[in-house]
Every structure is written in structure tokens, then in C-alpha cells.
Amino acid sequence: MASGEEHVYATLLLSDSYLPGALVLAHSLRDAGTTKKLVVLVTLDTVSAESITQLKTVYDHVLPVPRICNEKPANLYLMNRADLHSAFTKINLWKQTQFSKIVYIDADVVAYRAPDELFDIAEPFAAAPDIGWPDLFNSGVMVLTPNLGDFYAMLAMAERGISFDGADQGLLNMHFKDNYHRLSFAYNVTPSAHYQYIPAYRHFQSSINMVHFIGPNKPWFAGRHAKHDDSPFDDMVGRWWAVYDRHYRAQEQSSGQPQGSSSTYVQYFTKGEFRPKPTLMQQPPPADSAPEAINFPSTHYEMSQDAAPFVPPPRYPSPPKNMWYEVPTAPPAPPAEPPKPVFPWEGQQPTPTRTFASVVPDFVTTPQDTGPWVEHGVGGSVESGLHVESHPPEGDSTETGTEAGSSVATLPSQLTPTEASTVQAEPWDAFQLSNAWDEVPEINRYVEGLQKHKRGKSLQGISSPATTGPRYRRDPNKSVFKLTDFPSAVERPSLPVTPAPIARPSFWGQEQPDARELELSLPLPSAEGVPMQSDWDPEVQLQKLARQQYEALLLKLEASANVDNVVEELGHSIPKRSLPFGSESIRSPSFISQNVPISTLQRAVQSTSSADSTFQLTLPHDAPRGTPKEVPRQHGGLLESPMAKPRSKAPE
Numbered sequence: 001m002a003s004g005e006e007h008v009y010a011t012l013l014l015s016d017s018y019l020p021g022a023l024v025l026a027h028s029l030r031d032a033g034t035t036k037k038l039v040v041l042v043t044l045d046t047v048s049a050e051s052i053t054q055l056k057t058v059y060d061h062v063l064p065v066p067r068i069c070n071e072k073p074a075n076l077y078l079m080n081r082a083d084l085h086s087a088f089t090k091i092n093l094w095k096q097t098q099f100s101k102i103v104y105i106d107a108d109v110v111a112y113r114a115p116d117e118l119f120d121i122a123e124p125f126a127a128a129p130d131i132g133w134p135d136l137f138n139s140g141v142m143v144l145t146p147n148l149g150d151f152y153a154m155l156a157m158a159e160r161g162i163s164f165d166g167a168d169q170g171l172l173n174m175h176f177k178d179n180y181h182r183l184s185f186a187y188n189v190t191p192s193a194h195y196q197y198i199p200a201y202r203h204f205q206s207s208i209n210m211v212h213f214i215g216p217n218k219p220w221f222a223g224r225h226a227k228h229d230d231s232p233f234d235d236m237v238g239r240w241w242a243v244y245d246r247h248y249r250a251q252e253q254s255s256g257q258p259q260g261s262s263s264t265y266v267q268y269f270t271k272g273e274f275r276p277k278p279t280l281m282q283q284p285p286p287a288d289s290a291p292e293a294i295n296f297p298s299t300h301y302e303m304s305q306d307a308a309p310f311v312p313p314p315r316y317p318s319p320p321k322n323m324w325y326e327v328p329t330a331p332p333a334p335p336a337e338p339p340k341p342v343f344p345w346e347g348q349q350p351t352p353t354r355t356f357a358s359v360v361p362d363f364v365t366t367p368q369d370t371g372p373w374v375e376h377g378v379g380g381s382v383e384s385g386l387h388v389e390s391h392p393p394e395g396d397s398t399e400t401g402t403e404a405g406s407s408v409a410t411l412p413s414q415l416t417p418t419e420a421s422t423v424q425a426e427p428w429d430a431f432q433l434s435n436a437w438d439e440v441p442e443i444n445r446y447v448e449g450l451q452k453h454k455r456g457k458s459l460q461g462i463s464s465p466a467t468t469g470p471r472y473r474r475d476p477n478k479s480v481f482k483l484t485d486f487p488s489a490v491e492r493p494s495l496p497v498t499p500a501p502i503a504r505p506s507f508w509g510q511e512q513p514d515a516r517e518l519e520l521s522l523p524l525p526s527a528e529g530v531p532m533q534s535d536w537d538p539e540v541q542l543q544k545l546a547r548q549q550y551e552a553l554l555l556k557l558e559a560s561a562n563v564d565n566v567v568e569e570l571g572h573s574i575p576k577r578s579l580p581f582g583s584e585s586i587r588s589p590s591f592i593s594q595n596v597p598i599s600t601l602q603r604a605v606q607s608t609s610s611a612d613s614t615f616q617l618t619l620p621h622d623a624p625r626g627t628p629k630e631v632p633r634q635h636g637g638l639l640e641s642p643m644a645k646p647r648s649k650a651p652e
């Protein structure tokens, strides 16, 4: 390396986002006329090739360095700068021993002038005070002599995360402590948006060498239009933008800055500066232009302008001759053998275990049928697809029926064939009327369960199966309990729609019903001795009850020689309870004094024990009306107060 390159300005680029800063810094130094070389340290894993290309346009050397990451970044979070996780990379400066002196400058610095005199500092390390804690130095501008001693010492600290702020400034201050040459603040002016010391700024303004935009808000992050109250900070930010504009600001259309130029790439990382030109339209569409869809391609068809009349061709081609369909004369025969099993489970089908009642068309009417009915004499058959009830085998004793209980469309058996055929022709008769709930097994099972308690003896008690007609034929294997039924065709004057409850044969004195039928259709048996409702006169019955009681009492009296004992017993039968205050003298109309002589009672009972349906206990006038045994009064203090007077005396 030539001796002229022993002194270099150096900066650091850890990310593409700081590219505008690094470029502006280099330009500011160049524009200020520095004779020193410019070096930038880059971490190749986090900086793009395009950025490096950009750096090479202004930097003399782009030096790749290993990124040193803080593995214990807790302190970075304390100052809310997690983005500085790799700031330890800065210590690679001391490893660049190919340079005898390095003036290091952060990428967020703009130089007002080239401070080449810094290379003349003899001390191995120099830095300016930090505005946040002036006993410390700020690590944004440093004059250093690379040496491996310092490097490895600080590398060891970096690897152990030793830094009070988690980044390089904390580490460097811990390493150098007070062993540094203090530079003037004018080499590292760190303004803020809230800069207070404006007189000092005015006083030293002309001596400022470099301005360092510390903190997270860099000029290229905030954009050129960020305003800061006309403070000195604005002045300094303006200086940064002046350099930027000189080298990277988008030129006007006419000046012909080519699309995709280096400026565009830098603009991309500078807030508000990236304005890609539209590729198709040179001019942006006016705000009130038509929708974009107006530009979609469309096909346009014109009406024929040919005025010559249409002349049909002499003949059209004939249709093909072999286009016809042969109607099959017979339905296709079913396959002689079932198709071969395709799936494994088809060959292993289990034999059915449940059998269902066979459906038999029924035109049968037994010879002993006296009723004029057949059950489904409507030509119902499987083939015709009509619903046909299944039947028990002939002679099954469950045959029974009542006219009202018929559930099927019926046909008088005496009809002549012609008449029958006429009736048969009635489509209504072809259908059996039944309710869905009569056919639902779940409902049937439920009803059967309800009826279970009536089973047993009652079944044997009712015998004599019906011989009057097969009105009800039930497959014994099929439990059907009809809850409702429709009248037959004869019974109904017109088409009924409302199902009627099943007729109760015992009430109507009709045919002797089947035991099971009775069981199912009868209401709950009435209790023995319960009279008809119409015969029941409650008043008479009450009188009767009273008479019975007193007759029983009389019997007791007669049986007892000691009348006094009976009176005593009577007395005991009245509960001795305290009565509510004020009600002691109230007597029930039916009150009988315990002091009434038994002879009086006897007389009273005898006088009314005739066959008269009415009975009244009448006491003779001379019977003394005693008072009940004295009950201790319960006068409470409250009740005796004037506010709570006892109620007026009850009438005698």
C-alpha cells in the first residue's frame, strides 16, 4: 500500500438502509476537497452487491469485515436501538493495520469541511465528547491508530457482550476509559430537534467541521420535508440534504437522468425520493380520466354491406340414412347370474338374520264370515304396487273386527261382479287408509309398553275369537296396534279426512272382540262401585255420609255402658289448640257442645234416621249450647297496646 494511503477516512456500512448516509458522507468529504482516501468497511452478509457498487463510485476502498454481533443485546433495548445489534463490527477498524491512521466517521455524519488535520494527531486514540454524557466520548468520530492489541482486547469484550449500552460506544468507552485525546465538539456536532443552546450554536456555527445525526431519526429516514421548528437542527439537516441533492436528487425529465441509474437506487433508500417513472405512459393520467377498462382490447363487427339478395344453394346435403333408434320389444332380461363380486366384502356377505312378513295379496273371505266385508278386495296386489296389509295364515284366531274399527278399504262381498268391478274401478278404494303412526314400530312399541300392565289374566278372561268377519287380520309376527282408524266406505257419506278413535266393541254391544283387540281398544276399566256421573248428587251424598257417621257413633254409644266415657272420648277428639285471639267465642254452625247429654244426641239421630234422603242434625231448642273448653288466652304485650285493639266480638 502506498504511503499516500496510510491515512484514510473510514466509515462503516452494516446495512443497505444506511447507504444514503455513507454516500453523502463521502461526497461531503470529497466536495470539501480532501486529499485522503476514503474507505468503507462493509459486512457482506447484510449489504447488497448493488450497495457495494454504489459505494465503489465514491469510496476508494470497500473493505469487507466480519460482522460482530452482540449476543446479549439487552442493553440495546435500554436505549431502544435494537438496530445496533452489529455495532461491535466497528472494532474491526483496529484490525486495519495497513493504515497508520484512520479518521473514522459514522455514516450518519455530514462534513462541512474536510478535517484532514486530524491525521496529524499523535495520540493513538482521539474522540469528541458525547452530548448525552460528556465525560464519555462519542464513537461517531474517532482518530485511531490500528493495532491488534486494542483489537483483540475489544474483540474479547465484544464476544462476551461487555458494553454498557450494548453497542460499540459503550464498549470503546469501557476499553479506553479516559485514555483518549479529546477532540473539539466541532468535529462531532450532535444536534437534536430540541437543541437548547442556540447562543452557543450561533457563536460556534462557523467553526463546525462535521455534524453527526445521532439517534434513530436520520435525515434520509425522515425525508426532506420533515420540519423541526426552524431550529439550528434544521440548518444542519439542510446541509445533509444539500449534499444529497447535489449527487442523488432526481433530475427533471428534460435533463435526461436515465431510468435505473445509480441515483434511483440511492433514492430508493431515501424517504420520499424514490419516484419511479411510469413505463407505459409518459404522462400520468389526469385525475378525472375515464376508467382504465376503456383501454381494454375489443372486437368490432360490422353489418354486411352486401346488397345482393340471398340465393339458396340448389340442394342441401341429405341427412345420414342410418340414423334411427330401434325400440326394444321386451324389457331386457335380468342377468342369469348375479354379477361377480368386485369388492372383497361382496363375497363375504352375512346371511340375513331378520325376516320380514311376506306381503300377500288378499282376496280371501272366509266362508263363516257373516260380515259383508272382505278385507282388501280391490285387486290390491304386489304388482299393482298397492299397499296391502299382511295376513296371518288362514284360521288364525286373531281374526276379528268391528265395523267401526275397519282400517281398510272394504267391499261388500254380495256385490255382483259388475258392481264389484265398478267399485273396484273407484280409485279411492284402491288405497288403504291408515295413519302413519299406526305403522311406525316405535309408536307401536310404546303403546305396547303402556298396555303391558293389562296383559295376562285379562287376555285369558276374554275369549271366543271373532267369527263375524275378518275386519281385523293381523300378522302375529307383526305387532300393529291401531290407535286411530278411518270409517269404511259404507260408513262414511263422503271422503273422510279425520281419523276416528278405534271403536270400542264392548260399549256398542257389537261382535265379541278379540281379546287382544279389546285390550288395546278399551279404555281403562272403571273402578268397581263407581256410579254413573249423572246419578251423582253431591248434596245427597254428603247427607248420606253424615248420617253414616252418626249411625256409627250411635252404635258406639249403645255398646258402651258408661256414657260418660264416651263423652270423655268425644271431648278428647276435639283438639285442644289455642285459638287466634278474638276468635275464642266464634262457633261453627255445626258445633255441638260437649255438654249435650247423650240422650239428646240419641233423639236427634233417631229423628232423622228415617229413609229420608236428606238428613239434618237438628238440635232441640232446650239443648244447652256450651262453650268449648277454656283455652288459655295468649295476650301478647303488643296486642294489648292501643294500636292493636282486638277485633270486635264475634256474633253469637
Ligand SMILES: O=c1ccn([C@@H]2O[C@H](COP(=O)(O)OP(=O)(O)O[C@H]3O[C@H](CO)[C@@H](O)[C@H](O)[C@H]3O)[C@@H](O)[C@H]2O)c(=O)[nH]1
Binding pocket: 011, 012, 013, 014, 015, 017, 018, 083, 084, 087, 106, 107, 108, 138, 139, 140, 141, 165, 167, 168, 169, 170, 213, 214, 215, 216
Ligand atoms: O443499520 C445500521 C446501523 C448502523 N450502521 C452503522 O453503524 C453506525 C452507528 O449507528 P448509528 O445509527 O449512527 O448510531 P448513533 O445514532 O450515532 O448512536 C450512537 O451509539 C452508537 C452505538 O454505540 C454508536 O455507534 C454511535 O457512534 C453513537 O453516535 C452508523 O453510523 C453506520 O455506520 C449501519 O450501517 N447500519
Ligand SMILES: [Mn+2]
Binding pocket: 106, 107, 108, 140, 212, 213, 214, 215
Ligand atoms: Mn452515528
